[in-house]
Amino acid sequence: MEDVTGDDDTGRALSTRLVHHSYRPPQDFDAVPPGVFKASTVLFPNVSAMRQRDWRDKSAYTYGLHGTPTTFVLEERIATLEGASHCVLTPSGLSAIALVDQVFLRSGDQILIPDNAYGPGLAFARAELKAWGIECDVYDPMDPADLAARITSATRLVWLEAAGSVSLEFPDLHALMEVVRSANKARKGQTSDSFERLILTALDNTWGAGVAFAPFDYGVDIVAHALTKYPSGGADVLMGSVTTRDDRLHHNILMTHMRLGLGVGANDAELVLRGLSSIEARYQIQDAHTHELALWMQEQKAVAKVFHPAMPDSPGHAFWTRDCRGAAALFSVAFAPHHSSEQVDAFCDALKLFRLGYSWAGPMSLCVPYDMRQMRCREWSGSPYVVRFAVGLEAVDDLKADLQQALQVFDT
Numbered sequence: 001m002e003d004v005t006g007d008d009d010t011g012r013a014l015s016t017r018l019v020h021h022s023y024r025p026p027q028d029f030d031a032v033p034p035g036v037f038k039a040s041t042v043l044f045p046n047v048s049a050m051r052q053r054d055w056r057d058k059s060a061y062t063y064g065l066h067g068t069p070t071t072f073v074l075e076e077r078i079a080t081l082e083g084a085s086h087c088v089l090t091p092s093g094l095s096a097i098a099l100v101d102q103v104f105l106r107s108g109d110q111i112l113i114p115d116n117a118y119g120p121g122l123a124f125a126r127a128e129l130k131a132w133g134i135e136c137d138v139y140d141p142m143d144p145a146d147l148a149a150r151i152t153s154a155t156r157l158v159w160l161e162a163a164g165s166v167s168l169e170f171p172d173l174h175a176l177m178e179v180v181r182s183a184n185k186a187r188k189g190q191t192s193d194s195f196e197r198l199i200l201t202a203l204d205n206t207w208g209a210g211v212a213f214a215p216f217d218y219g220v221d222i223v224a225h226a227l228t229k230y231p232s233g234g235a236d237v238l239m240g241s242v243t244t245r246d247d248r249l250h251h252n253i254l255m256t257h258m259r260l261g262l263g264v265g266a267n268d269a270e271l272v273l274r275g276l277s278s279i280e281a282r283y284q285i286q287d288a289h290t291h292e293l294a295l296w297m298q299e300q301k302a303v304a305k306v307f308h309p310a311m312p313d314s315p316g317h318a319f320w321t322r323d324c325r326g327a328a329a330l331f332s333v334a335f336a337p338h339h340s341s342e343q344v345d346a347f348c349d350a351l352k353l354f355r356l357g358y359s360w361a362g363p364m365s366l367c368v369p370y371d372m373r374q375m376r377c378r379e380w381s382g383s384p385y386v387v388r389f390a391v392g393l394e395a396v397d398d399l400k401a402d403l404q405q406a407l408q409v410f411d412t
């Protein structure tokens, strides 16, 4: 083999010659997928380069945790998906949420979270944030006046989520943002460094996925996204992202992300890059199938109510109509009150194509039964036994037939 460096390694042992092998492939390889680069250590040609390189503006590489060509490419594509200018990747959607909290909250601050938020994010606030002296309050996302009433001088971060978890209410994002804007207007007069004192807004965009609506257009400061769901689409990888349009916010996020040692593996980034190209097509077909199944379920006699933002009597339907194109792959069903929780469980067990499992936006349809009384701070009106369906990529008629055969458990 040709020795391109001219290094003379004769006399060195085999293990040394394998590790320090001098062959380099030609540099101009180009293909549709970006390359998968794996590294902890990144090599420098000399000490001066080692001291000068800066990874923060993506102009160079210093260490695997600070970025590789593969993670830089994925960050830039996620930023494009969200309409953002900056992105950091985290090991899961939940860690993206927790990162935002850790970057911007300090002891004595208050965080406001919608009552129908993704549960584990709320759990992080109630356990870790509380232990760190950060107060967590929960607001009714369907009542902007409730949000306004809960904002105090300590409020630093307001989370938004559209649609809500399981019950899929679609909030009036414009009105909620207006509440925060007017609270910030009142604060601006009182402080010189507004950046340190203003209320920041963060939105969990996993449901909209960058396809259904554009959170930054509402003035949201930060967007978190479980790339585990739509961007991957494969049910085979866990990842999250935090994006922003603001340089200063991004700098804070990036530095805390670095100090916490959060990073993602190259193979995981590759899987998300692979899924990302088809995100819009998958979103649309799963959306169409989900809407069809939700409409069909509404007609079944065991069913009391279907939650799906595209259904006219689903909470917040008018805001969904105003703001969104598409309603994702989720719908939830409350069964008629005379049906027992045992019957609802038996219905879930009877399903053959809808498998029992958490997560969504993958190829396989899934369901999870919930007791809504254990899920909300506010009182839950109506039947508490709710099944959330996540529609996969199977043929819609097969899924309908599966629901139909399983609904027979309510006849007995």
Ligand SMILES: *Cc1c(COP(=O)(O)O)cnc(C)c1O
Binding pocket: 091, 092, 093, 094, 095, 118, 204, 206, 207, 226, 227, 228, 229, 238, 239, 240, 359
């Ligand atoms: C799944 C999900 C998350 C968390 O993502 P993980 O990668 O599973 O940690 C956060 N928010 C929403 C809305 C989700 O659906």
